Amino acid sequence: MPDKLERYRSRRDATRTPEPVPPEPPAPGDGDAFVIQEHHARSLHWDLRLERDGVLVSWAVPKGLPADPQTNHLAVHTEDHPMEYLTFHGEIPQGEYGGGTMTVWDTGTYETEKWSDREVKVVLRGTRASGRFVLFRTRGKNWMIHRMDEAVRDPFPTLDPMLPTERARPPRDAAAYAFEFAWGGRRLLVPVDGGRTDAAREHPWLRALAQSFGSRSAVLDGEVATLGGAEILVLYDLLYDDGHALLDRPYAERRAALEALEVSGSRWQVAPSWPGEAGPVRQAAREQGLPGVVAKRLDSPYEAGPSTSWLFIPS
Template sequence: MTADRLAEYRDRRDRERTPEPVPATGPLPTGGDDTFVIQEHHARRLHWDLRLERDGVLVSWAVPKGLPRTPADNRLAVHTEDHPLEYAAFAGEIPRGEYGAGRVLIWDRGRYETEKWTDREVKVVLHGSRVSGRYVLFRTRGRNWLIHRMDPPADPAEEPLPRAVAPMRAVRRSRPPDDPERHAFEFAWGGRRVLAYVEGGQVRLTDADGADVTREYPGLRGLGEQLGARPAVLDGEVTDQMGAATYVIFDLLYLDGHALFGEPYRRRRELLDGLGLVGPHWQTAPSFTGADAAVRQVARERGLPGVVAKRLDSRYEPGTDSEAWLLVPG
């Protein structure tokens, strides 16, 4: 008798409680063995599920940091139970208390070609809207596999995420700049300078001296979930001005495989604002072009140390006291 390949899947799910497809026992459907889906799964820990159609089921791996973008970055892929083919179209909320509870989104899907398929090695070519290229999965121990990108990066100019960035510092001045129209004005929060390195949904935090402070701010783990698969380096301050410790983000130094140090402040802010970063313990800092007097008045009313005038055309100069940023009293 042929083993029921979906038995483990059914045993873990209650069709009366979960919106996931739970097909009845019976013959498996037939298909072209060429469909793949990648689902972003906001479970207890964010991860991505890679599923490949094979012999009537979706053979599945949980990839904690998402598929690697370059051949230099091998990533863990944990083999999980086979899923029904209907799961390729599933997106929704798995209720609390159920296996895999949390939100499931379809991150990418498309067709694939099989180059090799054994119990220990799977080599495929993916053709999706967000992921395309040759990948190989190889078993290391038990359910643990590694996934490796065989092709060069999709973007030849892609750079690795920086491991350490010394923050750019403002220079103190007693007066605002004479050309406010060429500057953006932000509040000086008087908090702790913190840089956030986000990759594969995971967050690492360092202070102004480069010391790792990730464990001091567990509430910022959700920042990685909000960015999802988009790698980024953020600059900001942790402040108590909102009544609770809040990470106020005021600069974007790296995004989607590209360092932004050489981009003007105006462009970096545009990209930062486009990310829409806001959550229970973080927010994007407000920025006001040319409005020095109004921003300074609000800073005084709130008891803030002052404002920072940032030249709109200025680059980010790591580790420097730059005249392009001026800290002015309120």
């Protein structure tokens, strides 16, 4: 009987990687375990592994499992992995095959509905990954993965950014608003899905921000401002988070959800916000040479285009 781990073993040196490298061929088995690992290698991807005949049959899925049956994701069929990989996590040294950080994203059991050389249909029963999926081979060596259940998340919002209406003075009911600096930058909505963002086409430095989200989907609202001679993404709203649209939620709730993400980097930051502090924030804006402040009603939903719920007050 051929050794199903021969290819796996040939790509790894047990003295240089913490990965399990069994010296013997695998024993036959009939288990039904699966694992999905988040793999920050040369490019972020997720590894789906299904127990089959004593090994873990594996696919690398660059964008993760599809959440919507309308969208198929690429799944690259890789070498079989040993059963010990069900619980493997750690740092594979750079320069080694698959070098990078690997964590267990989900694990559980699965049911096989069909298994052939060209099509694998399974029902996953995990904590984060569940439902019916089919992996199917396309022309050549490529595979795709398709969700057979209904969508498990709200559709991504596609809309124009919410814009403030200019007023000469702060609102009288200041306690109903949060006050933030007007940065004088260019507005930018940043959709993040599968560790990637289309905004990186214009701003390549945003790739690292998207990768930091892992499998978490989001739509961030902010602006690209020049601070200290460098472009910085200043974030102040969250329109979509982990499969759920937040457009109808009040601004105070969206803002709290944004802060809970703890998004921080050398090129991006969450803008400070001060509920009810109209005078001091406006004075600070003048002192820093900023164009003004924006007052945002704490109870306002997100409205595309100009809105009287957001007010620009010149400094």
